[in-house]
Amino acid sequence: MTLIEGHRSITPADGIPVFDVDPYDPAILRDPMEYYAELRALGPVVFIPRYSVLAVGRYEETKTVFSDHENFVSSRGVGLNDFKLEKPWRAPSIILEVDPPDHARTRKIMARALSPKVVKTMAESFRTVAEELVDRVLARGTIEAVTELAEAFPTRVFPKAVGMKDSHARHLVDYGAMVFNAVGPDNALRREAMARAGEIVPWINAACTRDRLTDDGLGALVYAAADTGEITEDEAAMLVRSFLSAGVDTTVTGIGSALWCLSQNPEAWEALKADPSLARPCFEEVLRMTSPVHTFCRTANRATEIAGYPVSEGTKVLCVLGAANFDPEKWPDPDRFDINRRPVGHLAFGVGIHGCVGQNIARGELEAILGVMAERVARIEPAGEPTWRPNNGIRALDRLPLKLIPN
Amino acid sequence: MVKVTFIHSDGREETVDGRVGDSVMATALANDVEGIVGECGGSMMCATCHCYVDDGWSERSGDRMDGEEDMLDCAASELRPTSRLSCQIKLSEGLSGLVVYLPEAQL
Ligand code: HEM
Numbered sequence: 265m266t267l268i269e270g271h272r273s274i275t276p277a278d279g280i281p282v283f284d285v286d287p288y289d290p291a292i293l294r295d296p297m298e299y300y301a302e303l304r305a306l307g308p309v310v311f312i313p314r315y316s317v318l319a320v321g322r323y324e325e326t327k328t329v330f331s332d333h334e335n336f337v338s339s340r341g342v343g344l345n346d347f348k349l350e351k352p353w354r355a356p357s358i359i360l361e362v363d364p365p366d367h368a369r370t371r372k373i374m375a376r377a378l379s380p381k382v383v384k385t386m387a388e389s390f391r392t393v394a395e396e397l398v399d400r401v402l403a404r405g406t407i408e409a410v411t412e413l414a415e416a417f418p419t420r421v422f423p424k425a426v427g428m429k430d431s432h433a434r435h436l437v438d439y440g441a442m443v444f445n446a447v448g449p450d451n452a453l454r455r456e457a458m459a460r461a462g463e464i465v466p467w468i469n470a471a472c473t474r475d476r477l478t479d480d481g482l483g484a485l486v487y488a489a490a491d492t493g494e495i496t497e498d499e500a501a502m503l504v505r506s507f508l509s510a511g512v513d514t515t516v517t518g519i520g521s522a523l524w525c526l527s528q529n530p531e532a533w534e535a536l537k538a539d540p541s542l543a544r545p546c547f548e549e550v551l552r553m554t555s556p557v558h559t560f561c562r563t564a565n566r567a568t569e570i571a572g573y574p575v576s577e578g579t580k581v582l583c584v585l586g587a588a589n590f591d592p593e594k595w596p597d598p599d600r601f602d603i604n605r606r607p608v609g610h611l612a613f614g615v616g617i618h619g620c621v622g623q624n625i626a627r628g629e630l631e632a633i634l635g636v637m638a639e640r641v642a643r644i645e646p647a648g649e650p651t652w653r654p655n656n657g658i659r660a661l662d663r664l665p666l667k668l669i670p671n
Numbered sequence: 672m673v674k675v676t677f678i679h680s681d682g683r684e685e686t687v688d689g690r691v692g693d694s695v696m697a698t699a700l701a702n703d704v705e706g707i708v709g710e711c712g713g714s715m716m717c718a719t720c721h722c723y724v725d726d727g728w729s730e731r732s733g734d735r736m737d738g739e740e741d742m743l744d745c746a747a748s749e750l751r752p753t754s755r756l757s758c759q760i761k762l763s764e765g766l767s768g769l770v771v772y773l774p775e776a777q778l
Contacts (some may be wrong), residue, residue, distance in 0.1 A: 368737055368738070371738065372737065372738045372741070375715065375716060375738055375741060375742070376738075376741045378716075379716075379741060379742060379744070379745050380716075380717055380718060380742075380745040381744065381745040608700055608708075608709050608710070608712060609697075609700070609712050610712070613711070613712065613714070614714070615712060615713065615714065616713075616714065617714070618714075619711065619712060619713070619714025619715075619716060620714065620716070621714075621716060623711055623714075623716050623717075624716060624717065627710075
């Protein structure tokens with residue numbers, strides 16, 4: 265059997281359009297809109313010879329494949345690498361990279377720990393930190409918003425919410441970026457990220473053990489499930505690792521992208537200022553517009569089909585969430601940033617049984633930072649060209665120079 | 672088509688057509704039924720699609736799913752024995768005529 269990027273090389277069914285593209289080309293990762301449009305225009309499913317994979321980018325098919333956990337599994341990895349054929353770079357996640365029935369067991373513990381009720385108890389401390397940070401950047405006037413707000417906020421509130429005794433902002437952000445680069449092919453991005461694994465991974469693993477966590481955070485809630493015998497001590501550590509993999513770089517990206525959208529759309533900013541309670545719906549539209557997690561894979565675990573085309577066992581399917589969230593068939597006028605759109609059903613948090621378990625925290629963080637900004641900042645203006653940081657799994661800003669004008 | 676009737680907390684009734692396989696939550700959103708928010712999109716991570724299933728339908732609409740209870744516990748309105756997350760009730764032909772009551776608040 266021939267392998268390409270650690271997965272089975274396939275012969276696509278007759279009639280599936282061929283798309284000669286490298287979706288992981290840094291130029292596309294920086295600015296994917298044309299690629300998204302072409303992917304949707306070509307057909308409901310396309311074959312990408314470069315990696316011998318199928319890809320979906322229309323809303324309907326992306327949603328269907330991404331949520332069909334019976335035919336399209338996660339246990340063979342949500343990146344290009346097929347865990348059944350090649351060894352993954354780290355022990356697979358016991359929530360993201362498992363299927364039912366195993367998935368339900370860990371998911372339940374995480375969902376309980378990250379429920380709306382638990383997250384509500386964090387609102388006040390999120391707000392206090394947001395006020396402090398916003399006042400600080402307002403005093404500076406012109407700022408680089410990726411480091412001064414987008415990274416600064418989650419790296420302060422999230423380790424505290426988890427109950428981490430040791431925190432290392434740089435390692436936390438970079439570990440997230442590494443995990444996301446790992447879902448791509450063996451390109452320069454992935455290799456450069458992996459080169460730093462030796463430095464970061466041991467720190468992360470050590471930070472997940474019980475003795476490095478306080479007894480009043482999310483980590484303690486997970487370890488409580490070990491005490492009752494629902495999971496083992498090692499599994500608890502693995503679930504805490506999931507917080508650290510998925511909980512920092514994602515919200516960093518969400519904040520950066522929100523500020524980018526608002527700085528580009530002054531009328532949206534005005535609307536948010538007029539009614540700061542729009543912070544939550546505004547974030548939903550940011551997610552639809554920017555799809556931080558742009559692409560994750562599924563693997564056909566048996567012969568199946570997509571949009572009527574046969575799909576053979578072992579086929580990797582790129583589910584291009586960013587393209588689906590811009591599908592004009594689903595979202596009228598998709599280029600328009602409309603904070604009143606209320607785009608329920610967007611795929612930025614995924615869909616189905618693996619749908620983001622951390623979404624309440626993400627919303628809580630964004631509500632705090634956008635809410636405080638709407639109250640205290642009169643205007644947000646671009647102060648230079650924003651630049652994007654290419655990554656195989658997440659589309660994040662690298663630099664966002666902004667000028668903030670106080671009320 | 673599967674008929675679903677939503678009864679608002681003020682007694683107003685709305686009957687809409689749903690598709691087999693869709694959830695009650697998705698059916699409400701597709702038909703602009705107010706009173707169902709569905710913030711998480713159906714991943715069972717919030718409780719903003721809370722509804723009360725009419726007594727006559729509770730058996731046919733099935734039991735609560737694994738984990739549903741934990742989220743219902745976060746609901747904004749009173750919890751009753753008939754409380755369900757409407758994203759977890761999938762429409763089938765057998766559910767045509769389903770009646771659900773909407774709570775006063777979802778947030
Ligand atoms: C804007 C912020 C975020 C975005 C865009 C995002 C995106 C996603 C997506 C697309 C998935 C689905 C993966 C799949 O189906 O294969 C997912 C799952 C997940 N997310 Fe998030 N996420 C965010 C924030 C967070 C936070 C703050 C946490 C931790 C507290 C978190 C933890 C997880 C975990 C553990 C899963 C796996 C759930 C499962 O497999 O059942 N995420 N996220």
